[in-house]
Amino acid sequence: MMKKLNFVVNNRKYSIEVDPRKTLLDVLREDLKLTGTKKGCGSGECGACTVVIDGQNVNSCMVFALDMEGKEVITIEGLAPKSGEIHPIQQAFVDHGAIQCGFCSPGMIMSTSAILEKHEKPTEEQIREGISGNLCRCTGYVKIVDAIQSLAENK
Amino acid sequence: MDKLNIVGKSSFRVDGIDKISGRSIYPQDIKLKEMFHAVTLRSTVPHATFTLNTEKASKMSGVVKIFTAHDVTGKNEHGVLFKDHQVFMDRKINRIGDPLALVVAETLKEAKVAMKEIEVLYNELPGVFCPLEAMNEDAPKIHGDSNIIANMKLEKGTVDFSKCDVVVENTFKVPMVEHAFLQPESAVSYIEDDKLVVISSTQYPHWDRFELSLALGLKEENIKVLNAAVGGAFGGREDITSQIHVALATKTLKKPVKITYGREESFLAHSKRHPMTIRMKIGALKDGKITAMKNEILADSGAYASWAPSVLRKAMTHSTGPYEIENVKVNAKSVYTNNPFTGAMRGFGATQVAVGYEQIIDQLAEELGISTYEIREKNILRIGSKTGTSQTMYNSVPVDRCLEAVKKEMEIIKKKPVNKDMLTGYGIALSIYGTGYGNGFPDVSSNIAKINSDGKIEIFSGFTEVGQGAKTVMAQIASEVFNTSSSNIIINCEDTDKVPDSGTAAASRQTYNTGNAVKKSCEKLKDIILNLAQKELGLNNNIGLEVKDELVYLRTLPSMEITFKDLFSKYKDELSSKGKFVAQTTQMDDLSQGAPYWPYGFNALGVKVEIDPATGRINVVDGVFAQDVGRAINPRLVEGQMDGGFVMGLGYALYEDINLVDGEIKNRKFSSYIIPTAKDMPTLKKIIIEDPEETGPFGAKGIGESVTIPAAPAILNAIYDASKVRFTKLPVTPIEFMKKFGNKYD
Ligand code: FES
Ligand code: FES
Numbered sequence: 074m075m076k077k078l079n080f081v082v083n084n085r086k087y088s089i090e091v092d093p094r095k096t097l098l099d100v101l102r103e104d105l106k107l108t109g110t111k112k113g114c115g116s117g118e119c120g121a122c123t124v125v126i127d128g129q130n131v132n133s134c135m136v137f138a139l140d141m142e143g144k145e146v147i148t149i150e151g152l153a154p155k156s157g158e159i160h161p162i163q164q165a166f167v168d169h170g171a172i173q174c175g176f177c178s179p180g181m182i183m184s185t186s187a188i189l190e191k192h193e194k195p196t197e198e199q200i201r202e203g204i205s206g207n208l209c210r211c212t213g214y215v216k217i218v219d220a221i222q223s224l225a226e227n228k
Numbered sequence: 229m230d231k232l233n234i235v236g237k238s239s240f241r242v243d244g245i246d247k248i249s250g251r252s253i254y255p256q257d258i259k260l261k262e263m264f265h266a267v268t269l270r271s272t273v274p275h276a277t278f279t280l281n282t283e284k285a286s287k288m289s290g291v292v293k294i295f296t297a298h299d300v301t302g303k304n305e306h307g308v309l310f311k312d313h314q315v316f317m318d319r320k321i322n323r324i325g326d327p328l329a330l331v332v333a334e335t336l337k338e339a340k341v342a343m344k345e346i347e348v349l350y351n352e353l354p355g356v357f358c359p360l361e362a363m364n365e366d367a368p369k370i371h372g373d374s375n376i377i378a379n380m381k382l383e384k385g386t387v388d389f390s391k392c393d394v395v396v397e398n399t400f401k402v403p404m405v406e407h408a409f410l411q412p413e414s415a416v417s418y419i420e421d422d423k424l425v426v427i428s429s430t431q432y433p434h435w436d437r438f439e440l441s442l443a444l445g446l447k448e449e450n451i452k453v454l455n456a457a458v459g460g461a462f463g464g465r466e467d468i469t470s471q472i473h474v475a476l477a478t479k480t481l482k483k484p485v486k487i488t489y490g491r492e493e494s495f496l497a498h499s500k501r502h503p504m505t506i507r508m509k510i511g512a513l514k515d516g517k518i519t520a521m522k523n524e525i526l527a528d529s530g531a532y533a534s535w536a537p538s539v540l541r542k543a544m545t546h547s548t549g550p551y552e553i554e555n556v557k558v559n560a561k562s563v564y565t566n567n568p569f570t571g572a573m574r575g576f577g578a579t580q581v582a583v584g585y586e587q588i589i590d591q592l593a594e595e596l597g598i599s600t601y602e603i604r605e606k607n608i609l610r611i612g613s614k615t616g617t618s619q620t621m622y623n624s625v626p627v628d629r630c631l632e633a634v635k636k637e638m639e640i641i642k643k644k645p646v647n648k649d650m651l652t653g654y655g656i657a658l659s660i661y662g663t664g665y666g667n668g669f670p671d672v673s674s675n676i677a678k679i680n681s682d683g684k685i686e687i688f689s690g691f692t693e694v695g696q697g698a699k700t701v702m703a704q705i706a707s708e709v710f711n712t713s714s715s716n717i718i719i720n721c722e723d724t725d726k727v728p729d730s731g732t733a734a735a736s737r738q739t740y741n742t743g744n745a746v747k748k749s750c751e752k753l754k755d756i757i758l759n760l761a762q763k764e765l766g767l768n769n770n771i772g773l774e775v776k777d778e779l780v781y782l783r784t785l786p787s788m789e790i791t792f793k794d795l796f797s798k799y800k801d802e803l804s805s806k807g808k809f810v811a812q813t814t815q816m817d818d819l820s821q822g823a824p825y826w827p828y829g830f831n832a833l834g835v836k837v838e839i840d841p842a843t844g845r846i847n848v849v850d851g852v853f854a855q856d857v858g859r860a861i862n863p864r865l866v867e868g869q870m871d872g873g874f875v876m877g878l879g880y881a882l883y884e885d886i887n888l889v890d891g892e893i894k895n896r897k898f899s900s901y902i903i904p905t906a907k908d909m910p911t912l913k914k915i916i917i918e919d920p921e922e923t924g925p926f927g928a929k930g931i932g933e934s935v936t937i938p939a940a941p942a943i944l945n946a947i948y949d950a951s952k953v954r955f956t957k958l959p960v961t962p963i964e965f966m967k968k969f970g971n972k973y974d
Contacts, residue, residue: 173695
């Protein structure tokens, strides 16, 4: 039985019918066609599906979409102030070479956004801790940490 | 060499903006109209004959068709070297995870529900899971009448340890490990104008097309493979997984079909790194000169051969490391078992043997009473040296410079304060990696360079961007030739209908092979442009004509100019040129003597580890990595490879191990198969060593494999330095550490 869900994604209000067993990740990817958020495991172990919900980074594969009633979700597609523009975090990732295959990148960038919201000027340790739930098999995390540090410095 | 403008600069990634904005399309992101979904039924036992009953399942709601071996329209087989895989099993199951059937349904949920209703009746056969036992006469046979896939030998000089002053031996065991690329396999297929189109994430689209054509019974020209974004590969996307299944379903049902694996299925579906047992014996004279080495390698290929002979050849020829040794004898075997199959993974056999040769050389130094640097300095390959296969190193052999750079930096690292509560140790390792398929195989890359109607340069080549930055590197090579920004180069590499075959994105061959093909075709195209400009400008010859930013001008009179766009409007068909590059290697003789690979890349790594003596937890806390690149086309990309390669080697040394029980992978999740996180990565100083390779594009060599090799042995040498316990079996988990370390001090 489908259920009604009212929530905000990337500043846009949605009122949709969803399957109550569906995760937020699947609703984002399948129902809203926001495929920027990735599925690397579907069981809360890789962070590829990270989105920001009311300022917190959350693995969207681990929450039911219905639990989002009345909440505000930001995904990689909604991070930049305007569509077609690039958010400073995204720019820092490009500038520092923090991307390789790109599959972890949307989740990594969303975790970064939550780190920077939590800490005015995060230390290296806070950065590493903050992205420790986001696996990356390509970069060794070094350039990702560099990119986030550059944002902390410029704050 | 002329001054370089673009090569050597850290240009931005061609695919960067798409990747950070979530716009890159991986196959799982694709949804087509009226698309069916498919799931794969896999065997749950390792060795058996079986019968299937799909009757009930096929009547379930939403089910369109259940495919089994009977439905394969071409040959029911595939495989990179031998066709020992089946599209769907028809006779015998050889491992847990073998595909038995494909359920195609209107929705994914319906496909999954129906799959549970397929009845499988197994008639289990005795299995064999140990490669040693698999070689016994009476062992159960996996394919044919012997489990031995390859048995190779290498002989140079005469190994006689009685002539050595010091002899050391040891046996090293390296585990089966997983690529763990973040993007699980996915494929989508559909029909477009009578063509079967398959979208997937692969390392080699043209090879996939060939395998699809055999299994489907279609001509290659009736199949188009589109490579979507690839979420990491590391060798694990070389063997076909879901591609034939989706394509077969689309071919039969004439509808789009999609398959996406979950993480656990991804663990089951693709190859793994070969576990190996490596016995090494090495002897030297009093002065530290190594004169003899004898190695025996046994590799478990699991249920299928995949790349086994090639991996084994690389392991065998690289088992002497970056050292010149006069007398060498190696025997290497690879066998079938009922374990998961193993194949290509970053380093391709060269990674495994380094765990041995870089530890045994430290042991040898200790016996001789000389430093770990001195023993290496005395024996490393230099210009004019001969490898274990008697191949002459004639240029670009900067092993000494890599070692020197690490030595200097390690002195600084050693002066830093140490944590008194921890055991602290320092270790180094060197490595060697030979590029390409090798052994005389015609290793071809092709490229077409063209000018388009906007006057822009387009390159067409079937290489693969797996994350390493190949698109950016090829754009930089082209832009260097044309003296323009790399963002002005349009790269086409995804569509087998549009681009020529450029071989696989493996064996560190794309920068070297395809880079050379791109450079050649661009240089030819530039000549064509200069000649046409001469004609158009009414000049006597093309002397002094230059290109810059899609324009040709006369250096002595720059107002004499013509744009590429104007040339295109008149000479459209002439503005295209082909480039082809074939690497120069030879097939080795019966004793494995010859020139099997070229070029060779080298590196040196130094690390500092801290071990908690109470828990056995090992942390790598500092390091320095010197990497030979020939020439760095893009230093930032080179550094990215060094970081990523290092951390993969760190996982190999300390955490990663496929846990097998009777052929079943018990750890098929990231909560039980542990890969390094951001908290595990130390500060790593990176030093790029440039020593241009004569035959490389602008002197460049590939490094993607090489960068992973020295990490594990350097870490193990540091663990020894800290604890005086030599670990010969990977990974050194806290439990393994405490077992050995505790025993020593109890
Ligand atoms: S997909 Fe959600 S944590 Fe991996
Ligand atoms: S860039 Fe490939 S997983 Fe992070």
